[in-house]
Amino acid sequence: MNLRLGTRRSTLATTQSQMVADACTERTGRTVELVGVTTFGDVTKAHLAQLGGTGVFVSALRDKLVEGEIDFAVHSLKDLPTKQDPRFTLAALPERHDHRDALVGPHKFADLPPGARVGTGSPRRVAMLSALRPDLEYVPIRGNADTRIGKIAAGELDAVVLATAGLTRLGRSGEIAQIFEVEELLPAPGQGALAVECLAGRTDLVELLGVLDDPRTRSAVTAERAVLSALEAGCAAPVGAFAADDGHTLNLTAVVVSVDGREAVRKSAAGSPSEAAQLGRLLAAEMIAEGADRLMGEQSH
Numbered sequence: 196m197n198l199r200l201g202t203r204r205s206t207l208a209t210t211q212s213q214m215v216a217d218a219c220t221e222r223t224g225r226t227v228e229l230v231g232v233t234t235f236g237d238v239t240k241a242h243l244a245q246l247g248g249t250g251v252f253v254s255a256l257r258d259k260l261v262e263g264e265i266d267f268a269v270h271s272l273k274d275l276p277t278k279q280d281p282r283f284t285l286a287a288l289p290e291r292h293d294h295r296d297a298l299v300g301p302h303k304f305a306d307l308p309p310g311a312r313v314g315t316g317s318p319r320r321v322a323m324l325s326a327l328r329p330d331l332e333y334v335p336i337r338g339n340a341d342t343r344i345g346k347i348a349a350g351e352l353d354a355v356v357l358a359t360a361g362l363t364r365l366g367r368s369g370e371i372a373q374i375f376e377v378e379e380l381l382p383a384p385g386q387g388a389l390a391v392e393c394l395a396g397r398t399d400l401v402e403l404l405g406v407l408d409d410p411r412t413r414s415a416v417t418a419e420r421a422v423l424s425a426l427e428a429g430c431a432a433p434v435g436a437f438a439a440d441d442g443h444t445l446n447l448t449a450v451v452v453s454v455d456g457r458e459a460v461r462k463s464a465a466g467s468p469s470e471a472a473q474l475g476r477l478l479a480a481e482m483i484a485e486g487a488d489r490l491m492g493e494q495s496h
């Protein structure tokens with residue numbers, strides 16, 4: 196019997212889901228059918244920061260898992276709330292794509308003239324880019340990559356900032372003017388990684404889908420998300436984190452930035468990949484001791 200894979204209907208989401216479906220068929224021999232699901236995040240026009248950013252793209256897919264209308268779902272990991280929901284399990288975290296953020300538009304970031312308009316819906320991107328170029332105008336935008344990039348041609352914006360992974364999956368990496376290095380712009384925790392989720396009780400599926408899991412991706416994003424969770428920050432908070440697992444050591448860096456980009460608490464730590472969650476929690480505790488929660492607190496009201 197076909198496996199039913201639930202996916203948001205955006206081009207990026209269906210492209211990502213089809214990639215997972217193809218890998219699943221290739222490795223298990225099972226046929227996978229994509230089932231489109233509309234989520235609240237897809238239909239609301241509100242800015243993510245107003246929505247809190249967490250779960251608006253996820254809950255409708257999870258409802259379909261519970262109702263048995265789909266067997267598993269593919270999310271962008273960075274859209275998945277860090278709060279554990281015991282009904283579900285991450286059966287696989289496939290090998291991560293590029294984790295970095297990209298600038299789309301005719302100019303490199305340093306060449307944008309003062310006052311140039313840069314479109315992004317992410318408080319994290321605004322805070323970190325403001326630290327580099329406080330003289331630019333950061334414009335909140337919503338919608339899919341096509342809509343956002345279209346605003347440049349329409350003359351509404353001079354540039355937009357999007358995830359490299361999303362652009363690459365959409366076949367639009369040719370439009371990237373610059374990829375920001377993590378030293379300039381630390382990515383969202385889990386950015387570039389996909390999450391293959393099913394009901395925790397479906398042990399048959401957990402085992403079958405486990406063939407798609409990449410252990411180094413899992414340890415890295417586990418540490419990144421542990422930082423986010425320990426800071427009690429949502430997906431829309433100005434928190435960046437990136438970890439790399441070379442097979443022996445997990446190297447983690449995280450930052451909390453004030454909205455205006457003027458203050459930041461940035462720290463790094465290294466540890467065993469098998470203790471990724473603890474590494475993230477310990478680093479978050481050190482960051483809070485250095486005032487990260489004060490910066491976080493400023494966001495909350």
Ligand SMILES: NCc1[nH]cc(CCC(=O)O)c1CC(=O)O
Nearest residue numbers: 271273357358360361386387388
């Ligand atoms: N809801 C936004 C979102 N969620 C995941 C991605 C990119 C793909 C990824 O991180 O895997 C994006 C778009 C963006 O940040 O440009």
